[in-house]
Amino acid sequence: MAAPEIEKLIRLFGRLPGLGPRSSQRAVLALLKRRETLLAPLLQALEETARAARSCSRCGNLDTRDPCGLCTDPRREEHALLVVEAVEDLWAMERAGSFRGRYHVLGGTLSAADAVGPEELGIDRLLGRIATEKMEEVILALSATVDGQTTAHYLAERLRPLPVRVTRLGYGVPVGGELNYLDEGTLAAALRSRQPVG
Amino acid sequence: MAAPEIEKLIRLFGRLPGLGPRSSQRAVLALLKRRETLLAPLLQALEETARAARSCSRCGNLDTRDPCGLCTDPRREEHALLVVEAVEDLWAMERAGSFRGRYHVLGGTLSAADAVGPEELGIDRLLGRIATEKMEEVILALSATVDGQTTAHYLAERLRPLPVRVTRLGYGVPVGGELNYLDEGTLAAALRSRQPVG
Ligand SMILES: [Zn+2]
Ligand SMILES: [Zn+2]
Numbered sequence: 163m164a165a166p167e168i169e170k171l172i173r174l175f176g177r178l179p180g181l182g183p184r185s186s187q188r189a190v191l192a193l194l195k196r197r198e199t200l201l202a203p204l205l206q207a208l209e210e211t212a213r214a215a216r217s218c219s220r221c222g223n224l225d226t227r228d229p230c231g232l233c234t235d236p237r238r239e240e241h242a243l244l245v246v247e248a249v250e251d252l253w254a255m256e257r258a259g260s261f262r263g264r265y266h267v268l269g270g271t272l273s274a275a276d277a278v279g280p281e282e283l284g285i286d287r288l289l290g291r292i293a294t295e296k297m298e299e300v301i302l303a304l305s306a307t308v309d310g311q312t313t314a315h316y317l318a319e320r321l322r323p324l325p326v327r328v329t330r331l332g333y334g335v336p337v338g339g340e341l342n343y344l345d346e347g348t349l350a351a352a353l354r355s356r357q358p359v360g
Numbered sequence: 361m362a363a364p365e366i367e368k369l370i371r372l373f374g375r376l377p378g379l380g381p382r383s384s385q386r387a388v389l390a391l392l393k394r395r396e397t398l399l400a401p402l403l404q405a406l407e408e409t410a411r412a413a414r415s416c417s418r419c420g421n422l423d424t425r426d427p428c429g430l431c432t433d434p435r436r437e438e439h440a441l442l443v444v445e446a447v448e449d450l451w452a453m454e455r456a457g458s459f460r461g462r463y464h465v466l467g468g469t470l471s472a473a474d475a476v477g478p479e480e481l482g483i484d485r486l487l488g489r490i491a492t493e494k495m496e497e498v499i500l501a502l503s504a505t506v507d508g509q510t511t512a513h514y515l516a517e518r519l520r521p522l523p524v525r526v527t528r529l530g531y532g533v534p535v536g537g538e539l540n541y542l543d544e545g546t547l548a549a550a551l552r553s554r555q556p557v558g
Contacts, residue, residue: 164451165424167412171405177398179390180383188540189376191448193406194413194422200375205406207369208391212399214365215392224392226363250389253362342386 168194220291222267224249232256232265239263241298245288245317247271247305250342255303258349263299266291271309272316283313285320292326299327301356305340318359329356366392418489420465422447430454430463437461439496443486443515445469445503448540453501456547461497464489469507470514481511483518490524499554500528503538516557527554 164172168190175186193201217223218230225231232238232252242263246252252265268283280286292300302317304310314330321328331352344352362370366388373384391399415421416428423429430436430450440461444450450463466481478484490498500515502508512528519526529550542550 164422165412165429167405167408167424168422171402171409174398174402174405177390178387180379180386185378187451188378188448190409191422191451192377194409197410200372201406201410204369204372205403205410207365207372208399208403208406210365211369211388211392212395212403214363224362224366224389226365231363250386253385253389 221252221265222249222269223252223265237262241296242301243292243295243297243299244301244303246303247310247313248342251303251305254342254344255349255353258346258353260350260353261301263301264295264297268304268313271304271307271313273309280316280320285317288317289320289324292321292324297326299329301353302328302330302359303353304330307340314359328359330359331356419450419463420447420467421450421463435460439494440499441490441493441495441497442499442501444501445508445511446540449501449503452540452542453547453551456544456551458548458551459499461499462493466502466511469502469505469511471507478514478518483515486515487518487522490519490522495524497525497527499551500526500557501551502528505538512557526557528557529554 172183172186172190175181175189176183178186181189193204211226214226215224216226216228218225218228218233220229220233223230223232227234239262242261243266244255244261244263245266245268246255247268247270249267252267255261255265266288268288270278270283272278272280272283291297300317300321302314304314318328318330370381370385370388373379373387374381376384379387391402409424412424413422414424414426416423416426416431418427418431421428421430425432437460440459441464442453442459442461443464443466444453445466445468447465450465453459453463464486466486468476468481470476470478470481489495498515498519500512502512516526516528
């Protein structure tokens with residue numbers, strides 16, 4: 163019913179997580195009603211982000227610098243590494259605010275169904291990083307799903323020969339829950355009660 | 361935690377209706393993960409829309425042409441006018457697909473609390489349009505809220521001297537409900553059972 167350009171914009175918004183056809187239509191109308199105060203700044207921020215954002219080659223975080231701000235922040239502990247599945251999880255941990263070390267984003271979990279093995283996740287690179295950067299503790303902050311826990315067990319086995327304390331997030335992660343949906347308090351509690359693995 | 365550019369983009373997404381801080385973060389991550397297939401097309405569609413979208417000076421619809429496609433479509437009845445509060449409502453009626461005439465977007469309702477009177481809504485312009493375009497039926501498709509019904513009654517009074525049949529949406533609009541949230545079937549039923557006013 164609207165012009166093709168506007169319909170196309172609504173369809174594209176509808177492909178974002180959490181936006182259905184109606185909510186994306188509402189979002190586009192909100193943008194068109196607030197051209198100067200919302201559409202123009204959003205357009206500019208999208209352009210800047212599209213131009214500047216890149217994956218950190220060290221940890222996998224998304225940032226405008228490589229290495230990212232978390233990898234280069236001198237105030238953070240250098241010898242504690244928190245391993246997460248996805249950038250979402252890294253950001254969720256940062257919102258919780260209780261971890262002050264470094265991160266590693268796996269980019270997924272081991273999955274027989276999806277044919278994701280250790281190579282796809284760059285496990286050798288992770289092990290190399292843990293050795294090179296002399297990590298003293300590796301916290302496996304993986305989802306409490308079957309694939310997440312399979313991945314945690316696999317990593318714990320591979321890390322056993324290294325002089326590193328391996329822990330996992332403790333009480334607080336609901337079974338079957340995805341890290342990214344947890345509130346900050348639960349994440350902080352889970353970090354405090356982390357436990358040795360294997 | 362993310363770069364300032366990315367944080368800014370997340371904040372701007374969070375100002376869209378239906379997106380909170382977490383869902384806007386997820387939306388931005390989805391964009392950054394799908395640069396070529398989602399971010400680039402969205403950016404282009406936003407640019408095109410920002411450049412091309414305008415309010416129709418005849419009916420108030422948002423389109424890339426003025427007068428809009430609905431006002432100039434020769435296949436639509438010229439002498440039936442459906443009056444809505446907002447562009448959202450016009451688009452919702454078009455989704456329902458059962459009205460084939462012209463539209464008029466009021467841009468709100470009369471509201472003592474918000475000091476919105478007939479002048480703010482351009483009622484004189486609407487009356488002029490109804491006369492000039494020789495409307496035979498005016499359908500008042502306003503929300504079943506106090507302000508919506510007040511506005512409908514006011515319009516019915518103003519239209520009484522004109523040689524035009526005035527109707528309102530009939531059965532199917534839930535009391536207190538906003539038009540934009542209704543499903544297509546309810547909107548179609550409400551249109552079928554429209555009733556004379558006053
Ligand atoms: Zn990094
Ligand atoms: Zn129009």
